[in-house]
Every structure is written in C-alpha cells, then in structure tokens.
Amino acid sequence: MAITNFIPTVWSENLYRALDKQYIAVANCNREFEGDIREQGNVVKICGLGNVSVSKYTKNVNMSAPETLSDNVRELAIDQAKYFNFQIDDVDRVQATPRLMELAMKNAANALANDADAYVYKLYDQAGITLNVSAASESNIVNTLISARTKLHVNNVADPNDIVIEVSPEVAELILKAKVNLSSDNTEILETGCIGSIAGCKIFVSNNIVKTEIDSSIKHQCLVRTKRAIAFAEQLSEIDAYRPELRFADAVKGLHLYGAKVVYPNEMVTLSVAIA
Numbered sequence: 001m002a003i004t005n006f007i008p009t010v011w012s013e014n015l016y017r018a019l020d021k022q023y024i025a026v027a028n029c030n031r032e033f034e035g036d037i038r039e040q041g042n043v044v045k046i047c048g049l050g051n052v053s054v055s056k057y058t059k060n061v062n063m064s065a066p067e068t069l070s071d072n073v074r075e076l077a078i079d080q081a082k083y084f085n086f087q088i089d090d091v092d093r094v095q096a097t098p099r100l101m102e103l104a105m106k107n108a109a110n111a112l113a114n115d116a117d118a119y120v121y122k123l124y125d126q127a128g129i130t131l132n133v134s135a136a137s138e139s140n141i142v143n144t145l146i147s148a149r150t151k152l153h154v155n156n157v158a159d160p161n162d163i164v165i166e167v168s169p170e171v172a173e174l175i176l177k178a179k180v181n182l183s184s185d186n187t188e189i190l191e192t193g194c195i196g197s198i199a200g201c202k203i204f205v206s207n208n209i210v211k212t213e214i215d216s217s218i219k220h221q222c223l224v225r226t227k228r229a230i231a232f233a234e235q236l237s238e239i240d241a242y243r244p245e246l247r248f249a250d251a252v253k254g255l256h257l258y259g260a261k262v263v264y265p266n267e268m269v270t271l272s273v274a275i276a
Contacts, residue, residue: 012239014102015254018109024193024206025120026113028164028225029232029260033076040081040257044233046074076231078259082115084108087244087251101250112256118208120230120260121166124221128155128265134217135276138177145175145198148224148269155266157226160200164227168209168220171273175203217274225268234258 020027033044053067086104129151133144145165152163167175172195175182182196182203193204201224210221238255262268 012236015105015109015112015236015239018106019113019116021192022110022113023117024204025117025166025208026232026234026260027192028166028204028227029120029230030228030263031232031234033231033233040078042078042257044076044078044231044259046076046231046261046263074261074263076233076259076261078233078235078257080116080119080258081255082112082258083253083255084111085251085253087247087249090248090250101252105252108252108254114208116232116234116256116258117206119258120232121206121208121210121221121223123230123260123262124210124223124270126262126265127223127225127268127270129269131269131271133271133273136171136174136273137276138174138179141171141174142178142180142198144271144273145201145203145224148271149199149201151269152224152226152267157267162226162228163201163224165198165201165203165222165224166206166209167203167222167271167273168211169205169207170275171209171220171222172203172205174275214272220271220273220275222271222273223268224271226264229262229264229268230260231263232258232260 033046055064057063086108088100088104129148131144131148131151133140136144148165149160149163157163175198176195180198182198191202191204193206195203195205197203209223212219212221235257236254237257239252240254241250241252243249244251
C-alpha cells in the first residue's frame with residue numbers, strides 16, 4: 001500500500017473490523033454506550049431505571065396511581081489511551097508482498113484487542129459474587145461452573161443464553177478433560193475463543209484471564225457474567241499515515257481510546273480458581 005493510497009476512514013473501519021474479530025472479553029460486554037468519544041477523559045453516561053412493581057388486579061376497582069420510577073446515572077470514564085506507531089521500509093515493501101501493510105495493520109489490531117481484553121478482565125475484583133475454589137480438578141470443575149451459574153439465577157438472571165463463562169487455558173483444559181459434552185453449533189464455533197457451552201452458557205478461553213498469587217497459590221480469576229454486567233466504550237480517535245523525515249519508509253500511527261465499567265455487579269461472579 002503506497003502512502004498516497006491511504007484513506008483514514010477506510011483504514012479505521014478495517015481496523016475496527018479486525019478488532020472485533022480478535023476481542024473476547026470486550027465482545028462479551030455491553031457496547032451500546034459508545035457515543036461520541038473524542039479524547040481521553042471523556043465520560044459516557046449510562047442511564048438506568050429502578051424496578052417496576054407488580055400489583056394484584058381486582059375487577060371494577062381502580063388501580064393505584066402510576067408509580068414514578070427512580071432513575072440512576074453511572075459514568076463510564078474513557079481513561080485508557082493506547083497507540084501504535086510502525087513503519088515499513090521502502091526496500092522491504094518492494095521486496096515483500098503487496099499486502100504487507102494490511103498484515104501489519106492486522107497485527108496492530110491484535111495488539112490493541114489483547115490490551116483491551118486484559119483491561120476488562122482486571123475488573124474481576126468488582127464482581128458482586130466471588131467463589132473461591134481451592135483445588136479445582138477435572139472431577140469438580142463442571143460442578144463449580146454450574147454453582148456459579150446458580151448464583152446468577154438466584155439474582156434473577158433467568159436466561160442462560162445471556163450468561164458467558166470466561167476461563168484461562170489451564171481451567172479450559174480441566175473442562176475438556178472432564179469429558180463433558182460441550183454442546184456447540186456453527187455460530188459458537190465461529191466466535192473467537194468459544195469452545196462450546198455448558199447448561200446453555202457459552203464458554204470462552206482467554207490467555208488474558210488475570211492470575212494472582214495468594215498464599216503461595218496461583219489463582220485464576222475466571223468470570224461468569226451476563227453480557228450487560230460490564231459496559232465498554234471505545235473510539236479510534238486518530239489514524240494517520242506519514243513519511244518519517246529521516247527514513248525512506250511508509251509509517252502509520254493510531255490512537256485507541258476506551259474505558260470499561262462494571263454496571264451490574266450482581267450479574268457477575270468471579271471464580272477464583274486454584275488448580276489441584
């Protein structure tokens with residue numbers, strides 16, 4: 001790609017699509033609030049409403065006055081700003097395939113997605129529920145996941161299709177060794193990181209799951225959550241192509257702004273798993 005053929009709008013859209021293909025944690029977030037983000041420090045307002053009361057109806061008796069629903073506003077801060085800035089020497093570009101720049105942009109998207117996913121998983125300590133698993137094994141891991149699912153059902157999360165389970169590769173190995181029948185279909189297979197589902201809940205594997213050391217034991221901070229538990233908003237605010245003054249090379253730089261917030265902590269369970 002010659003620098004003269006670089007169209008920022010087109011390449012921003014391509015980068016967005018590449019990011020979406022790489023996301024795991026972000027893909028399982030609520031992304032309805034992205035709005036108009038211009039710079040680091042912007043705030044996205046998330047509006048919510050209180051519960052609606054249900055009353056008994058009696059024939060020929062007037063209903064009570066309509067209740068006034070309470071509202072609340074949560075603020076999602078766009079506090080993360082990450083950039084990439086790479087160059088491809090003219091000699092390399094001539095000698096390599098014409099799609100060298102496209103490949104470089106895909107690599108940039110992979111790095112940005114990896115960084116954003118890791119940021120989302122660091123919110124594990126804000127979950128409303130934490131289950132500590134001291135000696136996870138292939139014999140008890142499935143029961144552990146079902147227990148976490150039950151915790152969400154107790155909190156009135158009734159639709160298992162809205163619940164996702166996110167685990168580290170090591171915990172995923174236990175699930176696979178348990179030889180449980182992970183039901184899957186073509187839709188699930190196409191999703192990045194998805195290995196199937198248990199009791200209607202899709203299971204995703206990510207190497208960005210946080211691992212902490214507690215009392216000389218490594219804990220895998222896996223998540224079981226609804227897709228609205230965490231809100232995520234992003235913007236590729238800048239993407240520029242240029243010729244470095246002291247080089248014969250094409251260069252591209254981009255700025256990725258984003259933020260995430262736990263909006264419904266009671267719809268999120270942290271499974272703090274130590275593997276036996």
